[in-house]
Amino acid sequence: MTQSRLIVKVRQTLGSFSLVAEFQAEGGVTALFGRSGSGKTSLIRAIAGLSRPQHSHISIGDDVLLDTARGIFVPSHRRRFGYVFQDARLFPHLSVRQNLGYGRWFAGSRSKEGEFDRVVDMLGIGQLLERRPDKLSGGEKQRVAIGRALLSSPRLLLMDEPLAALDDERKAEILPYLERLRDESAIPVIYVSHAVAEVARLADRVVMLDNGRIEAIGTPADVFSRALDRRDAGAVLSGEVIAVDPAHRLVTVGLSGGKILVPNADVEPGRKVRLHLPERDVLVATRRPEGLSALNILEGSVAGIEPDGEGMVRIRILCGADYILARITALSVERLDLKLSLPVFAIVKTVALQR
């Protein structure tokens, strides 16, 4: 695996904005996460060779792609990195089949036999092959764009907010395909996004950027439990789909400390999924509540009480082997008389888990 380790050291000043970032990525999905203007797009464009930062070094394995000190710059068409843009950028004068074949043709002998059918099948675009890009929906375009990048036999796939331009329904349509991509393909992915739910669900590793600097690097569970923005903070839990209820469009996910119901019916049992539980959507009860509309009641014990000094408290609840985070008021903590290792129930509305 070391031969595909991506090393990025970028130091760039553009007007009043400066970007200083250093990280490594290897296998799996690495998310570059941050608000707009945090520098994540500048970073991924530098990796792709679409921009040429000032004092930088980028290499993959033994292959140096950019070294400003030594005057090395490999142009984007020789890097063999697939790039999925926010706007699909399909070629309007070519059919879907020709679009898919475009990068494949330049990859020449590197493209494997049967790869075309496999990718078309994985992305569910078999019916679209003879169409023109302007006859596709936004979600379909993006799936074709992903397929086109995959078929160019890249050694690294760069995805620049591939879902940001789509509405929630289209996002929900594409996310399962991205999960399949992550699980079924060996190509490492750099995934740029500002959406916590998306990153929590897809990424193996998160590089958190803010104002041109790296704030944190770690697993999604790690980074998001310490997340800076209160709206985004929350626990990230891994589980496995154990049942699908198509009638109610709900999926039962088994976690280490219980079961949880999640909206969405487009997954099959056995699939590994990751859930982001926003901490302000979690309620805490000291007795098992009854007559409640919330579907998810998880048993656990208080493992941490962290006041933020502004009247809010973060409660860390150990539930099986996972920690669930809840943000409640200091007043509630007093009223419930919460103490360490007290048995409690964490209540999560299924609606809050809509992805």
Place this chain on the structure above:
Amino acid sequence: MRSRWPGDPRLEWLSLSDEEWTAIRLSLWVSSIAMLASLPLGVLTAYVLARGNFWGKSLLNGLVHLPLILPPVVTGFLLLLVFGRRGAVGSFLDQYLGIVFSFRWTGAALACAVMGFPLMVRSIRLSIENVDRKLEEAAGTLGASPAWVFATVTLPLILPGVIAGMILSFAKAMGEFGATITFVSNIPGETQTLSAAIYTFTQVPGGDAGAMRLTLVAIAISFGALLASECLAQLVGRRVHVQ
């Protein structure tokens, strides 16, 4: 004069003489050569003007547009000075490559190409400026070198503009008169184009019928060219989805 219009003697005046046919054929030939020969240079110039950022760009732009704003006679005279047998470029080409422009149909084609060049470049340049460069960027990330990007993305997308430019250049060449007659004179069978032949007819007594005949031919050719360009542009437009 041999009759080419058998039957009704009242339509006898419509039959074209051999000289007139020669002028028509020559005009079509000269215009086609002018259009095709200037096309590669036209695309290159348009690309450089649309994308390039270099010192002297406005100078090049001015130079390309000069034939559009100068009186055609002046352009013809300048061509004579530069490409004539004693001209700097003309004598060189004559001596080393055996290409002679003065008083030859090649000279007429050169004059027509120069006069149509600004129109061709303008049309192609506009369509290059309209190409979404993000698509070219995407092609690059898929492994296409800049030359391949041009051939497989840029060129197909600007095709309607290229066709429009070619038709404009052709039409300009068909109507070109001033620069041609100044540069290569009005020699029947060698440099006498349709326009020059019509002009000659109007200069002799009783030439009205001849001028009328050729005028009708000129109208027919112009309409034909226009129709052809419309059809081509629609065909390509449907393929490229240019709104």
